[in-house]
Amino acid sequence: MNRIPVRPEYAEQFEEAFRQRARLVDRMPGFIRNLVLRPKDPGDPYVVMTLWESEEAFRAWTESPAFKEGHARSGTLPKEAFLGPSRLEAFEVVLDSEGQDA
Numbered sequence: 001m002n003r004i005p006v007r008p009e010y011a012e013q014f015e016e017a018f019r020q021r022a023r024l025v026d027r028m029p030g031f032i033r034n035l036v037l038r039p040k041d042p043g044d045p046y047v048v049m050t051l052w053e054s055e056e057a058f059r060a061w062t063e064s065p066a067f068k069e070g071h072a073r074s075g076t077l078p079k080e081a082f083l084g085p086s087r088l089e090a091f092e093v094v095l096d097s098e099g100q101d102a
Helices: 008-019 055-062 065-076
Strands: 002-004 031-037 046-052
Touching: 046 055, 055 065
Parallel strands: none
Antiparallel strands: 002 046, 031 046
16 A cells, blocks of 8 residues: 555646556456545655465565566656655454355
8 A cells, every 4th residue: 555645736637647547556466456545634654555366475665676567657746746755564364254155
């Protein structure tokens, strides 16, 4: 999960950049899905979440040429579009209600 603080006046451009993303991650072994979450409060950061089958699959992505290529396109917004640096957070699933009987 990556928290990205975006100035409200750049929100639409930020979202469009993700709509037009290279989609290289989608073909990586172990990739499950990508979510871009818009904050309800414009002062809060966007959350970009990628789900992976394993930490090893995620690390393989971050060390791949495709990662470098995909992130080279992320510099399309000026630095002033951001309220500060992004913050990467990693989690392990403790409980997943999907597929469980109620």
